[in-house]
Amino acid sequence: MSTGDASVVSGTVRRPDGTLGEHLLVVVRGDDPGLHRGGDWDNLGQRLSARGSVTLHDVRIAPEQVVGALGTDHATARASLVTPAIQSVFGNLYLGIAQGALATAREYTLGTSRPWLLSDSRAGRRRPVRAGQLRAAGLLGARGPGVGGRVGAELARADAAGVSLTWEARGELAELIAALKIASTDVALHVTSTVFEVTGARATSNAVGLDRFWRNVRTHTLHDPVAYKQREVGDHFLNGTHPPFTLYT
Structure with a gap:
């Protein structure tokens, strides 16, 4: 880094x-x-x-x-929290990119988009169904009792535990954050690639720059393959295992 x-x-x-x-x-x-x-x-x-x-x-x-x-022979469970903390930042980064794409698409739709010729509306803003679907997806994990709402509190609790934090508790936190990475990756890729269905063809102009949200999240999510996070979470769910401590887990 x-x-x-x-x-x-x-x-x-x-x-x-x-x-x-x-x-x-x-x-x-x-x-x-x-x-x-x-x-x-x-x-x-x-x-x-x-x-x-x-x-x-x-x-x-x-x-x-x-x-x-580096390595569990030298690190304590608390000292190794740097990795899940960074992973949680990435998960929230992806959700933030999705939120930015939604905000930009909403502004463009209200101010610029025009209705399709077969539409029964005189304004481009009358696309509530698709906009509602994207808004709901963008909020997934960001608030409430879902995984995103729990990560911050659990990370703070683990940090406060200090030297008494166990590797098992640290592993449970890592699995929760891995679930956030999976959900936020899926949400961000979905939202940033489908906002154009709300904004329309003219929104693909380079002057609008709506593609930057997809490009950023597409590249960043590839650095830490989400397929391995899926395997970690699935193995934990079925077998109760935790991945070994690395700079990515």
Whole structure:
């Protein structure tokens, strides 16, 4: 993960005798000598994200830049909450993209869309059935007793538990957040690709930019394949298992 100011990097320590040691998570400052960003991100969507290749060559890492060792042999359940926390951010990001697409589509429909020639309405705003379906989908998981409404509270509770947080409790939280990732991915892809059915053909103009919502969510959701989240949640539901701790689970 990279930003304009720093990069969070994982790597295995090589001892002076050539043997491999711990696998560490470290922070590399953006102006550190030896760090070079390729500036080669040219993919679909996510144009404003800090992505692309990063090359490290003879970068010096001070002790204070070491976040910690990776793996359950070194991490506590609470220290590993960084992963489900990030995953929950991603789930809410997808829901937020869906909400942004809905808001933009509503504004365009009320101000610009025209009715189809066979419509019994004189205004493009008379498309309530499809708009209602998309609105309901966009709210899935965002509020109420559903998975999205529970994630924030459960994450805060796990953090408050401190060192008493067990790996089992941490695993239950990870499964809940995996369910949010599944639901939010499905919702965001559905909403951002079907808002055009409400706005009409003219809304496909590049000047409107309604496609940016789909492009962003389509690209971002591919980094952490949702099919594996589905398998994790299904295995937990049937067998009570938890996935091993990684930077993605």
